[in-house]
Amino acid sequence: xxxxxxxxxxxxxxxxxxxxxxxxxxxxxxxxxxxxxxxxxxxxxxxxxxxxxxxxxxxxxxxxxxxxxxxxxxxxxxxxxxxxxxxxxxxxxxxxxxxxxxxxxxxxxxx
Amino acid sequence: xxxxxxxxxxxxxxxxxxxxxxxxxxxxxxxxxxxxxxxxxxxxxxxxxxxxxxxxxxxxxxxxxxxxxxxxxxxxxxxxxxxxxxxxxxxxxxxxxxxxxxxxxxxxxxxx
Numbered sequence: 001x002x003x004x005x006x007x008x009x010x011x012x013x014x015x016x017x018x019x020x021x022x023x024x025x026x027x028x029x030x031x032x033x034x035x036x037x038x039x040x041x042x043x044x045x046x047x048x049x050x051x052x053x054x055x056x057x058x059x060x061x062x063x064x065x066x067x068x069x070x071x072x073x074x075x076x077x078x079x080x081x082x083x084x085x086x087x088x089x090x091x092x093x094x095x096x097x098x099x100x101x102x103x104x105x106x107x108x109x110x111x
Numbered sequence: 112x113x114x115x116x117x118x119x120x121x122x123x124x125x126x127x128x129x130x131x132x133x134x135x136x137x138x139x140x141x142x143x144x145x146x147x148x149x150x151x152x153x154x155x156x157x158x159x160x161x162x163x164x165x166x167x168x169x170x171x172x173x174x175x176x177x178x179x180x181x182x183x184x185x186x187x188x189x190x191x192x193x194x195x196x197x198x199x200x201x202x203x204x205x206x207x208x209x210x211x212x213x214x215x216x217x218x219x220x221x222x223x
Contacts, residue, residue: 031209043201043216051209089154091212097142097161098169099203099212101154 002027002094006102013080014110021075021105023090028068035064035075036089038104044089048075080109113137117202117215124192124222132187132218134202140213142205143185144169145177147198148217154201160185192222 003026013019023033032051036044048057048064050073056065063076073090089104118133136143144159156169160179174196176188185204189196202215 034211036214041219044203044214046211046213049211091154093209093212095208097144097159097167097208098156099144103151103153 002030002092002100004090004092004100004102006088006090006105008105009103010106010108012108012110015080015082017080017109018076018078019080019107021077021088021090021107023073023075023102025071025073025092025100027094028071030068030092030094032093033064033066033073034091034093034099035062035073036091038087038089040086047088077107080107082109082111085109115202115204115213115215117200117218119218120216122218122220124189124220126192126194126222128192129188129190130192132189132200132202132220134185134187134215135183136185136202136204136213137183138204138206138213139182140204140206141182142207143179144203145175145185145187146201146203147171148201149198157187157200189220194222196220197222 005024034049035047050057050066061078066073087104087106091099091101115136141162145157146154155171158177160166200218205212
């Protein structure tokens with residue numbers, strides 16, 4: 001059974017710091033992995049999607065990597081800002097229309 | 112382009128009452144799904160649909176019904192609400208297998 005784990009559960013960093021969020025999954029047979037951001041009381045906003053054939057994707061200050069063989073993905077946020085404070089979730093898609101989500105990492109960037 | 116639209120945003124029900132959560136998308140997505148999000152439990156799939164007239168159960172389907180009569184709409188029905196159904200409900204859609212998943216803004220449901 002596919003399981004997705006995100007560590008740490010919460011993270012507090014000073015503004016300007018570069019940071020890495022981690023996501024691990026137990027079954028490497030995935031089609032893609034997607035990173036989301038969720039603000040309190042809001043829905044999920046898609047940040048990046050990495051197909052299984054790709055190693056990384058970049059959007060602005062965000063870079064996501066994927067290592068299927070080790071069952072790991074990282075989300076790198078450069079020069080963090082207070083506006084980056086949110087919960088970040090990763091989700092793997094093993095096919096069959098059933099996406100598996102991690103519990104998320106709650107990020108707080110201090111001004 | 113509205114994306115995925117959910118109504119209502121908030122709802123309070125009494126035990127035993129019924130209601131329908133609405134979800135509509137204007138992106139011509141074939142795949143639509145319903146999730147519930149609970150503290151400590153993450154997002155769990157309730158029901159999903161791969162096209163009009165086709166629905167299937169997810170991880171936690173008990174107490175919920177769905178139908179898909181059009182590509183655009185995928186309502187979630189609670190026939191007899193229970194306090195255990197207090198949660199935040201999200202509708203999501205994707206264009207096709209292996210496409211990004213898009214979410215609505217959620218419905219916060221409280222059952223007393």
